[in-house]
Amino acid sequence: MSGKLDQKVCIITGASRGIGKAIADRFLAEGARVYALSRSPYEAPAEHAGSAHWIACDVTSESSIESAVESILASEGRIDVLVNNAGITKDGLVMRMKTEDWDAVLSANLRSAFIASRAVLRTMLRQRSGCILNISSIVGIHGNGGQANYAASKAGLIGFTKSLAREVGSRAIRVNAIAPGYIETAMTEVLPDTLKESMKTGIPLGRPGSPAEVAAAALFLCGPDASYITGVVLNVDGGMGM
Ligand code: NDP
Secondary structure (H helix, E strand, O other), X not given: OOOOOOOOEEEEEOOOOHHHHHHHHHHHHOOOEEEEXXXXXXXXXXXXXXXXXXXXXXXXXXXXXXXXXXXXXXXXXXXXXXXXXXXXOOOEOHHHOOHHHHHHHHHHHHXXXXXXXXXXXXXXXXXXXXXXXXXXXXXXXXXXXXXXXXXXXXXXXXXHHHHHHHHHHHHOEEEEEEEEOOEOOHHHHXXXXXXXXXXXXXXXXXXXXOHHHHHHHHHHHHOHHHOOOOOOEEEEOOOOOO
16 A cells, blocks of 8 residues: 555654554555564554564663664665653652652653664765654643653753754755643643643633544644755644643
């Protein structure tokens, strides 16, 4: 079948559920060859199972990411798209935040994107093509009390995105970010109902977003329609962060 990502080799971190799974499913539907990296399995829709591969990977481990990328290269010989989506929260007020919780969030959300990007760049530079997409957050733009570690990691991803876009643009490699707002996934399911309701009142569209709506933006930024777009941060937030 053909589609906007026909035969493109796409790596998506944190694809076992939520936004990452929606991106993986959407990319498969557009003809991509998808490599899902996460600790628990990615289950692809049956009709695309032949183009989907799950590689067990802990993105907080440099060697785990690097060996996953090596094995993909060994079987495919190229890498077209990397989506750095894996992420966690460990919320708390700064005054009471444990150093381990700061480090864990920075490692899973930001350091992982650096390690994975570095691992694919040699190949993309040689190909003189490629696309890296980082899943940031509107919290990385506006901040959020109780999420200083998470906000720092997501703001860091924006600085990383723009810097890398400048470094590799001359080789036709595009680097962009998406800043989702409140998206209904396991990550937000655990929030208190009162907080969910108050977040909704701050969303001009009046409702949370779905993983599929983030995946649609990811497809745009990683596909041919965004061929002249690099270094941008696209809010997918129902207007929450404007
Ligand atoms: P989920 O908690 O539903 O999914 C998180 C994914 O990240 C899982 O697939 C998980 O896989 C993976 N992951 C976490 N830690 C690791 C690790 N150490 N190694 C490998 N994979 C890991 O979250 P969402 O889908 O909601 O979030 C996806 C991204 O979107 C995150 O970066 C998040 O910060 C961002 N985001 C989400 C928003 C929302 O409202 N939901 C808003 C703004 C940004 P596994 O556990 O199997 O390893």
